[in-house]
Amino acid sequence: MSRGDDESGLSGDGAEVNGVKTRPRRAETRQRLLDAAFDAFAEEGFGRCSVEQVCERAGFTRGAFYSNFTSLEELFLAMWEQRSAAMLADAAAVLDTPDGVPGDPRRAVEQVLAAVPIDDKWFRITSEFTAHALRNPALRQVMVAREEAIAAALTPVVLTLMRRNGRRVPNPTALGRALVAVHDGTLTQCLLEPDNPSLRDYRVDLFLRVLDSYSEPAP
Template sequence: MSTTAPRRVTARRARTRRRMLDAALQVFAEEGFGRSTVEQVCERAGFTRGAFYSNFASLDELFLAMWEERSERMLEDLREALAEVTAASPDQALRAALGAIPVDDAWYRVTAEFTAHALRNPSLRRVMAAREQAVLDTVLPVVVATLARLGRRVPEVTALGRALVAVHDGTAVQVLLEPGAEEPRRRREELFLTVLNAYSTPIAEEAP
């Protein structure tokens, strides 16, 4: 009985894929996802259409690969930022977490445009929703564990997750509209802290 071995990812192939992803982010941010073409990405990366299609079936697939990569990096940074949080106060833990989730102008523009594109495509919308939920399912246990180390418990984890996403999405726009201004960032921190306190309660000390 014969089996088909998975396609080996060579160093050269990995470099090609990396250059395609980097070039695509630049093109999408400059041109807009809906106006970008495979040819533009290839020209920016210095490759042919053949090189593109040997790595990605479409621009949609390329974006999803980019999104998954950035999500994994963000989750790793978040875990590292919160791993040592023990005796810190909630606001110190929050600052550590927000430092691991930067508000990026170019990435925000690209994701906003791709989300609008996905909303017009039911199958793509389902893919995006599933991936967003997968990220949230990974982030929430880290947040809940950190709050527990700070002496707080979360009765409704799902509700906390939805509230955190709403604050992140809403305040990111405000921060980007006023680059360099401290007030939007301060309000962002305050809103996150308010949500964390509202959706968690102090862990009662056990009676002697």
């Protein structure tokens, strides 16, 4: 039995991974592949990485990889789903923080942005994968659907914080798109000038202006 076959699953109590029941060893293997791919994609670039490089970093054979993923694209999408779920959970947790005081919109924005950290490695990975998807119409549609799902999950958090600050949003979809645009643009600026603290303040200011423009006083 090859090492890849051995790592593909052993008996025991199952675990839930993306809605699929997996064995403990396989769940561990899957996570190690995801972690190894994250480092490989960030250092080498998505387009320059191979399955073999990811497997070498994780310490597995190709058999282990293909028992969990059909391609590097599928692996990236699983990585994105995992990171998005963690980000959404952190953003939702902002609603329960004791210092989320109504009447302080700047503090609310800072709290939400803290749940969406400026991550240089993840930015490099997603930027390169986006360029890759633009050359693949089917993959591009998958990314659009994922982005819409993330926005739909994050919007209720934003709307709740707006209500706590006495504001209502007539068009939540339009606000969501505007916030994504502001986030992506200011994220690039902050990464290009990491030692410029004024950009962080500008980022918060711009979010506040967008929130104000797309909302109105609650009745």
